[in-house]
Amino acid sequence: MPAARPLSAAPPAPGAPNREAVAALYRAHARELWRALGRLGVQPAAVEDALHELFIVVQRRLPEFEHRAAIRTWLYAIAVRIARKFRDRARRHSFEPPAEDWPSRDRGPDQALLDAEALRMLDALLAELDEDKREVFVLHEVEELSAPQIAAILEVNVNTVYSRLREAKRAFARAHARRRLLGRDVR
Amino acid sequence: MSQEQEDIQRLIRGARRAAPDEQALARVWQRLQAPPPAGPDDGGAEVPDPAALANATQALAGKAAAATSLKAIAAVVVVGAALAGGRWLTRPGPSAPAEAAVEQREAPREPAPAVEVAIPEAPTTVEASAPTGPPPAKQAGRRSAGGAASGGTANSSEAETSGETGPDLAAERRLLEAAQAALQRGATAAALARLDEHGRRFAHGLLADEREVLRVLALCAEHRADEAEAVAQALLRGGPGLFLPRLRGSCVGERLVPVQRPKGKRE
Structure with missing residues (x-):
């Protein structure tokens, strides 16, 4: 049994170099992770909490993570798992009303509304996919x-990714066609 | 159809551009400045082991340009790792084909010794909770409690009789739980990787039997019945155990019948 690292050596002064690293990660990746969480099925109103949880995990586990080359992959891996948790949670509390819209403040209000509407539509379509397909579809x-x-x-093999992606695209197109027929397209 | 494809593409492009709420981002960052809550956390095991993940992706990331060859390579790696695992388990000696597989992936810039990967678990937990969190013992306790809940029933008696608990057992449990979870998700390659890791670190661990049972199930899930049978037979050579019903319910259950049949009961 290889001995665990000596306990006393392990924790650097809590949060010192770590905080810098986390801050850098936050600056670089928080936006895309925010977006990914939303598309992965976290309710808009809960994205903020999800992102918070995600970075708490990052704070905790970053010291173990030495291979910065794949850091983005690692972040997404955490995001996927957080999103799963939030989806489960949302299912259990499904009486909660779907969240209000959340137009961004950065653009003109019209454009923001349009964007928000399109996003809601996209999320509605994504919600029709099986979860494993949705994950692959969103990530890809x-x-x-x-x-x-x-x-x-996702810890699956590459062929599984390809086949899920194929199915996801098909399912997405079907869902999209159905919406159009029902006249619920945004256009 | 093409119109539709266009619409879909438009939606997706929109999603890629989707701007987050900057104020919310700032709020989250503010919240992160507070010491991490001691309460319900990520659940530890839920998040993949970062080093393992890095191993898996690092080699691949370098080659992102050649997508097609990449695909082939990745497939080879996955299959190779799985095969190595499969081969390994039929041999009792702790040879290290799995490590070899890791290295084959492409001499990693810094060859991450797979053995060390999950070891820092305990210290990290301490680290994470050090600032204000609960004492590490509490977390460890929580974790092993979870292990007891979802861990294999087959080996619990064994564990109890030996009276041996501690970080090793907790680590064993965690690995096997992760394997089980992966198996249930259908991520058989991941499950086998975890089992291999367990095999390397705890070749004769308290939960070794449980590992082999899971391995049978994982191999079954991959339709590698012959290998599954070999594992099952090897397991049975050590004598019948509480795992027997699970083996019997597996894809090789039929083949095991001649070997050992508990009297009176058969599924």
Whole structure:
């Protein structure tokens, strides 16, 4: 049994170098993770909490993480798991009303509304996918991660990613067509 | 159809651009400045082991350009790792094909010794909770409690009789729980990787039997019945155990019948 690292040596003064690293990660990745959490099915009103939880995990586990090359993959892996947790939670408390819209304040109000509407539509379509397909679809199409990266994130093999992606695209197109027929497209 | 594809693309492009609420981002950052809550956390095991993940992706990331060859390589890596695991388990000696597989992936810039990967678990927990959190013992306790709840029933008696508990057992449990969870998700490769890790670190651990049972189930899930059978037979050679019903319910259950049949009961 290899001995665990000596306890006394392990914790650096809590939060000292770690905080810098976390801050850098936050600056670099918080936006895309925010977006990913939303697309992965976290209710808009809960994204803030989800992101918070995500970075708490990052704070805690960053010291173990030495391979910065794959840090983005690692962050997404955490995001996917947080999103799963939030989806479960939302299912259990499904009496909560779906959240209000959340137009961004950065753009003109019209554009923001349009964007928010399109996003809501996208999320509605994504919600029709099975969860495993949704994850693959979002990571690939929206977050533009490669299949091997996704495979590592989801801990499935690459072929599974490809087949889920194929099915997801098909299902998404079907869902989209159905919406249009029902006249609920935003256009 | 193409119109529709266009619409879909438009939606997706929009999603890629979607701007987060900057104020909310700032709020979250503010909240993060407070010491992390001691309460319900990430649940530890839920989050994949970062080093393992890095191992898996690092080699691949470098080659992102050649997508097709990449695909092939990744498949080879996955299959190779799984095969290595499969081969390993039929041999009792702790040879290290799994480590070899890790290295084959592409001589990593800093070859991460797989063995060390999950070891820092305990110190990290301490680290994470050090600022204001609960004493580490509490977390460890919580974790092993979870292990007891979801861990294999087959080996609990064994564990109890030996009276041996502690960080090792907790670590064993965590690994096997992770394997089990992966298996239930259908991530058989991940499950096998965890089992291999357990095999390396705790070749004769308290939960070794449980590991082999899980391995049978994982191999079954991968339709590798022959290997599954070999594992099951090896397990049975050590004598019948509480795991027997699970083996019997597995894909190789039929094949095991001639070997050992508990009297009177058969599924």
